[in-house]
Amino acid sequence: MLSKFCYIFFLLFVNSTFSQKLENFSGYLTLQSEISSSKGSEALTPVSILTIDNYKNVLEFNVKLKRFNGEFIGADTLNVFFINTEKGIYSAYKKMGIDEKPYLTESIENKKEGLSFLQKDVDFFADVQNIKIKDTILNRTKYKIATxxxxxxxxxxxxEAYIANTPRYFPVQISKILSKLTDGGFVEIVRIIDNANDRIITFRSSFEKKDLPKSIDKIMKAWSRN
Known part of the structure; x- marks a missing residue:
């Protein structure tokens, strides 16, 4: 009887531990940036949206941007990147499809196209001196502010940067340094303030927790096995 009780307790413990580790990260990460001054503001780069599944895999559409009179007017998709953040590798595909095979698989550190901030050494707060972190309130929400x-x-x-409490230990961060310093906080905003040139560059990251369409989910599961 005692051994049966111990076995049931073990199963409950394992299931509880697994459910804690497999946090629901499924959804979409939106990345935005702008440059502003006393004369106004404009987009620095077009909006990027990354698709993320529960296994911390990321879909990134690599695009060629179109500009007219200094403004972004569209983009052509060149290829699709499937990024395994746990293993630190990425694969390049010509198009979306459950039967598609990658034409390239390499370490994230060797990724030359598309977004580069997933690399270990690429961080907005790299080489920033005298980093100080304290509590603050922004729009009635508790944050950490780093300067x-x-x-x-x-x-x-x-x-300066604003770090939210949730989602915790999110696999994609615009500053891995700050996330680590705040025990897995989610870095939402990074500002680089250049008073000498009347310029502020702002980077924003926002996560929408959402179930992925079944078609996308199936493709990501298939690509994770390639």
């Missing part, structure tokens, strides 16, 4: 500075030519750039 620091970096020397650039003859001026000093001020850095």
């Amino acid at each position: 620091g500075f970096k020397k650039a030519d003859n001026s000093e750039l001020r850095y």
Whole structure:
């Protein structure tokens, strides 16, 4: 009887531990950036949307941007990247399809096209000095605010970032350094303030938790086995 009780307790413990580790990260990560000054603001890059499944795999559509009179007017999809954040590798596909096979598989560190901030050494807060973190309130929500500075030519750039409490330990961060310093916080905003040139560059990251369409989910599961 005692051995049966111990076995049931073991199963409950394992299931509880597994459910905690397999947090629901399924959804869409939106990335935006802009440059602003006293004269106004404009998009620095077009909006990017990454698709993420529960196994921390990421879909990125690599696009060629079209501009007219300095504005983004569209984009052509060149290929699709399937990124395994756990293993640190990515695969390139010519198009979406459950039977598609990658024409290239490499370490994320060797990724030359598309977004590069998934690489270990690419971080907005890399080499930022005197980083200080404290609690703050933004739009009635608790955040951590991180501040620091970096020397650039003859001026000093001020850095600030807002880190949300959730989602915890999210696999894609615009600053891995700050996420680690805040025990897995989610970095939503990074600002680089250049007062000498009247310029502020802002990067934003927002996550929408959502079940993926079955067609996308099936493709990502198939590609994870390639």
